[in-house]
Amino acid sequence: MSYNSRAPAPTQVEHSDDSVHSLVDVDSPHISSVPSDYESQSVKTDTQAERIEREEEVEQEAKDIKDKAASKKEAAKEKARRNADNPVVLSNAIGLALVGGIVGFGAYRQYVRGELTGKVVAAWVGVIGLFGVGDYYVSQ
Incomplete structure (x- = not known):
């Protein structure tokens, strides 16, 4: 090892104006300023x-x-x-309330016993559908 060796020369930074071109010129017309009443605008x-x-x-x-x-x-x-005094409308309303109550009560009882299945619901929907079709033809 020799004590006469010097440290390598530091690297030189190359000075160039190329990087300055990407900066925005604040005096250019594409910069807009906020109007003085900006804060009061709704x-x-x-x-x-x-x-x-x-x-x-x-x-x-x-x-x-x-x-x-x-x-x-x-x-x-x-x-x-x-249609309030129409006997067909009145009988349909009473029949719907009566059938709805009976089917609803029966479904609740089967639900409590754990017997309410999809097949039972489908069967009752079919019965109610038949009742509706029959009522339609009787009302004609």
């Missing part, structure tokens, strides 16, 4: 404006659906008032 961005517009459209659609439902409800009430 809508600050285009995205926010689009969201508000979509929300208004959804609210309008919901109002239209609600109005249509209300008109259908009124039409159904009027139809029920017109």
Whole structure:
């Protein structure tokens, strides 16, 4: 080992202006500034404006659906008032309540005993369907 050897020379940094071209020039016209009343504006961005517009459209659609439902409800009430004294409608309503109660009570009892299966439910649905078809032809 010799004590006369020196450390290697440090590497030189190459100075170039090429990397400066990618920086944004703050004086260029594509940079926009925020208006002075920005904080007091209710809508600050285009995205926010689009969201508000979509929300208004959804609210309008919901109002239209609600109005249509209300008109259908009124039409159904009027139809029920017109047919309130119709014996066929009355017998159908009473029959539906009676059959629904009997089937519901029977299904509950079978459920409590653990006997309610898919086959039993399908059979009762078939019986109720036959009752509906028979009632339709009797009401004609």
